[in-house]
Amino acid sequence: MPTPPILTPEQRAAALGKATAARQLRALIKAQVKSGDLTLDAVFLLAQSDQAIAKMRVAELLESVSGVGKVRAQSVMERLNISPTRRVQGLGSIQRRSLREEFSQPSSLRQGKLIVLSGPGGVGKSTIAKELRKRNEFWVSISATTREPRAQEVDGVDYYFYTEEEFDSAVKADLFLEWAQFAGARYGTARQPVEDALRLGKSVLLEIDIEGAKQVKAHAPQSLLVFLAPPTWEELVSRLEGRGTDSPERRTARLTLAQEELAQASFFDQSVINDDVERVVAHLIGLATQ
Numbered sequence: 001m002p003t004p005p006i007l008t009p010e011q012r013a014a015a016l017g018k019a020t021a022a023r024q025l026r027a028l029i030k031a032q033v034k035s036g037d038l039t040l041d042a043v044f045l046l047a048q049s050d051q052a053i054a055k056m057r058v059a060e061l062l063e064s065v066s067g068v069g070k071v072r073a074q075s076v077m078e079r080l081n082i083s084p085t086r087r088v089q090g091l092g093s094i095q096r097r098s099l100r101e102e103f104s105q106p107s108s109l110r111q112g113k114l115i116v117l118s119g120p121g122g123v124g125k126s127t128i129a130k131e132l133r134k135r136n137e138f139w140v141s142i143s144a145t146t147r148e149p150r151a152q153e154v155d156g157v158d159y160y161f162y163t164e165e166e167f168d169s170a171v172k173a174d175l176f177l178e179w180a181q182f183a184g185a186r187y188g189t190a191r192q193p194v195e196d197a198l199r200l201g202k203s204v205l206l207e208i209d210i211e212g213a214k215q216v217k218a219h220a221p222q223s224l225l226v227f228l229a230p231p232t233w234e235e236l237v238s239r240l241e242g243r244g245t246d247s248p249e250r251r252t253a254r255l256t257l258a259q260e261e262l263a264q265a266s267f268f269d270q271s272v273i274n275d276d277v278e279r280v281v282a283h284l285i286g287l288a289t290q
């Protein structure tokens with residue numbers, strides 16, 4: 001085994017000082033990239049004359065761009081054939097150019113993508129939306145509804161729980177991008193926050209029913225409608241029956257509706273089978289970053 005170099009106390013202090021300075025410089029670079037004061041291009045330039053910047057991991061650098069999370073950074077690197085451990089100094093000129101193009105527009109000029117996730121009740125849309133909400137890749141809309149909150153549901157987190165009157169006034173004031181009746185209750189997506197997020201360059205995810213999805217497509221043809229399908233019909237039935245939070249009448253209504261909803265998959269831009277939450281989440285993030 002090679003013996004480690006023996007350093008004098010002075011040499012060790014100097015090495016430690018150098019390492020700390022490099023760390024601080026990288027932290028400063030990341031903060032400036034995050035605030036938009038420094039472009040990736042500028043970082044690539046600085047890396048030519050500074051070893052601490054040259055040795056920075058590309059993934060770490062990309063994740064410091066405002067609005068870019070781990071998953072987006074990974075997916076962009078994969079697409080550009082950049083290995084996950086690559087350092088800035090190891091980037092080829094084509095890779096640098098692609099990264100520059102990918103991230104150079106200020107987010108305020110790049111419209112976010114509007115992705116609508118729909119599918120039969122019970123297929124697991126809300127689990128996917130919850131997962132996506134935890135990450136930083138999407139702005140996930142919180143709907144308004146007139147249905148009663150279920151146990152554990154929190155107003156302003158899961159839904160905005162509206163009275164019938166409140167919902168009526170919101171409809172009258174044209175505050176909804178779309179709204180629909182579902183199993184005896186009304187559900188709607190507030191228009192303003194969606195438009196604001198898109199304008200700021202953030203991709204938006206709407207987790208809504210099929211009628212609502214159609215309305216969104218009619219108003220925003222650039223939106224991408226994704227149909228979430230169950231692995232099998234039996235799986236969907238068992239999920240709906242195992243819910244235990246609905247009355248028997250509501251469950252029967254949901255099953256009938258689910259059959260009709262499944263028949264509408266062809267209306268969507270694409271269909272994804274919900275057999276693995278992580279896979280579906282990664283797929284949706286991939287769509288937002290394409």
Ligand code: 5GP
Pocket residue numbers: 119120121125143144147178179180182187188189207208209210211212213
């Ligand atoms: P749940 O009551 O189980 O939370 O939701 C019932 C259905 O309403 C689900 O299919 C869900 O996707 C849909 N939904 C939730 N929010 C909205 C919304 O804002 N608009 C529309 N059209 N449907 C929604």
